[in-house]
Amino acid sequence: MGEEHKLKVSARYLTKTFDLGKSKSEKVRAILNPLSKGPKKFWALKGISFDVYEGDVVGIVGVNGSGKSTLLNVLSGLLLPASGTMKIDGETSMLTVSAGLRAQLTGRENIRLKSLMMGKTNKEIDNQMQEIIEFSDLGDFIDQPVKDYSSGMKSKLGFSIAVHQDPDILIIDEALSVGDQTFAQKALAKMNEFKAQGKTIFFVSHSLQQVRQFTDKVMWIQYGDLKAIGKTAEIADEYEKWTKWFNGQSKDEKKKYQEEQKAKQIAFSEEKLTRRVQSDEKLAMDEKQHIVSHIAVGDSMRPQTWGLLSLSIIGVLLFIYQYAMWG
Numbered sequence: 001m002g003e004e005h006k007l008k009v010s011a012r013y014l015t016k017t018f019d020l021g022k023s024k025s026e027k028v029r030a031i032l033n034p035l036s037k038g039p040k041k042f043w044a045l046k047g048i049s050f051d052v053y054e055g056d057v058v059g060i061v062g063v064n065g066s067g068k069s070t071l072l073n074v075l076s077g078l079l080l081p082a083s084g085t086m087k088i089d090g091e092t093s094m095l096t097v098s099a100g101l102r103a104q105l106t107g108r109e110n111i112r113l114k115s116l117m118m119g120k121t122n123k124e125i126d127n128q129m130q131e132i133i134e135f136s137d138l139g140d141f142i143d144q145p146v147k148d149y150s151s152g153m154k155s156k157l158g159f160s161i162a163v164h165q166d167p168d169i170l171i172i173d174e175a176l177s178v179g180d181q182t183f184a185q186k187a188l189a190k191m192n193e194f195k196a197q198g199k200t201i202f203f204v205s206h207s208l209q210q211v212r213q214f215t216d217k218v219m220w221i222q223y224g225d226l227k228a229i230g231k232t233a234e235i236a237d238e239y240e241k242w243t244k245w246f247n248g249q250s251k252d253e254k255k256k257y258q259e260e261q262k263a264k265q266i267a268f269s270e271e272k273l274t275r276r277v278q279s280d281e282k283l284a285m286d287e288k289q290h291i292v293s294h295i296a297v298g299d300s301m302r303p304q305t306w307g308l309l310s311l312s313i314i315g316v317l318l319f320i321y322q323y324a325m326w327g
C-alpha cells in the first residue's frame with residue numbers, strides 16, 4: 001500500500017494541550033485577569049505531521065501516556081486540536097470503538113442510537129440489528145445497560161457497531177487488547193475485509209504481535225512527538241528495540257526518564273513549535289536548492305555546453321599544433 005493511492009488523511013503540526021493543575025476557580029480568575037499568563041499547559045501532542053493513504057492500515061504504538069488516544073480523538077473529531085491542520089478526504093466517517101457508548105442505555109439501544117447518529121433510518125437499523133448483535137457475541141447481555149458491562153464486553157459492542165457502519169476510515173483504540181482471543185481473531189478477520197476493500201484503518205494496540213500481523217505502516221508516538229513513521233517491519237523492530245532498552249532500566253531510571261519527557265511536554269511552547277516549523281521549512285528549501293543545483297550541473301552539459309567544450313578543445317589543439325610547427 002502506499003503513495004500511489006489517494007491521500008486520505010493529511011495532518012500538519014497537530015498539537016493538543018491540556019491545562020495543568022489549578023482548580024476551576026483559579027482557572028476562571030486567570031482568564032479574567034489580563035496580566036495572568038493563564039494555567040500552565042501540558043502538550044499532549046507537540047506538532048505531529050503525517051500523510052495516510054487509501055488502503056493504509058496504520059498501527060499506532062507508544063508507551064503509556066505518549067499521546068496515542070489523544071491523537072485518535074483528534075482524528076475522530078472528539079477533541080479539537082489546539083493548532084495545526086488536518087485534511088480528511090471526502091465523505092469520511094470515523095468511528096472510535098470505545099467512545100460514545102451511553103452507560104444507561106442497553107446494548108441494543110446503543111446500537112440504535114449510534115446507527116441513527118451515523119445517518120441510518122430505523123428500517124435500515126432493524127434490518128442490521130441481528131447481525132450486529134450476533135457479531136458482538138453478547139447474547140442476552142445485549143438487553144442489559146452498558147454500565148454493567150466489563151471493558152471487554154463494551155469493546156465487543158463498540159467494535160461490532162463500528163464495523164457495521166461501513167466507515168471509510170476506521171479508528172480502533174485498543175479495543176482488541178481487552179476482548180478475548182476468539183473475539184480478537186474475529187475482529188482481525190473483519191478488519192482484513194476492510195483492508196481488502198481499500199479502507200483506511202488506524203489501529204492502536206499494545207500488542208506488537210497484532211500490529212505486526214495486521215498493519216503495513218506504523219506511527220510511533222513518543223511523549224507527544226511523532227518519533228517515527230514508516231513500514232511496519234522497520235518501525236516495529238525499532239520500537240521493540242527501544243522498549244527492550246527502556247524495560248532494561250531500573251525503576252528509578254525509568255521514572256527519571258518519564259519525568260524528563262513530561263517536563264519537556266510542559267516546557268514546550270508556541271515559540272518552540274514556530275522554530276520547528278521554520279527549521280523544517282529551511283530544510284525543505286535547502287533540499288529544493290540542492291535539487292536545483294543538481295539540475296544546474298546537468299544543464300551545463302546540454303548541447304550548448306558540449307559545443308563550447310568542443311570549441312575550447314579544438315582551440316587548445318590548434319595552439320599546440322601551431323607551437324609545434326613554429327617552435
Ligand SMILES: Nc1ncnc2c1ncn2[C@@H]1O[C@H](COP(=O)(O)OP(=O)(O)OP(=O)(O)O)[C@@H](O)[C@H]1O
Nearest residue numbers: 018019042044062063064065066067068069070071
Ligand atoms: N483530559 C486530560 N487532561 C489532562 N491531561 C490529559 C487529558 N487527557 C490526556 N492527558 C494526558 O495526555 C498524555 C497523553 O495521554 P493519552 O491517553 O493520549 O496517552 P496514550 O498513549 O493513549 O496512553 P495509554 O497507552 O496509557 O492509553 C498523558 O500524559 C495524559 O495524562
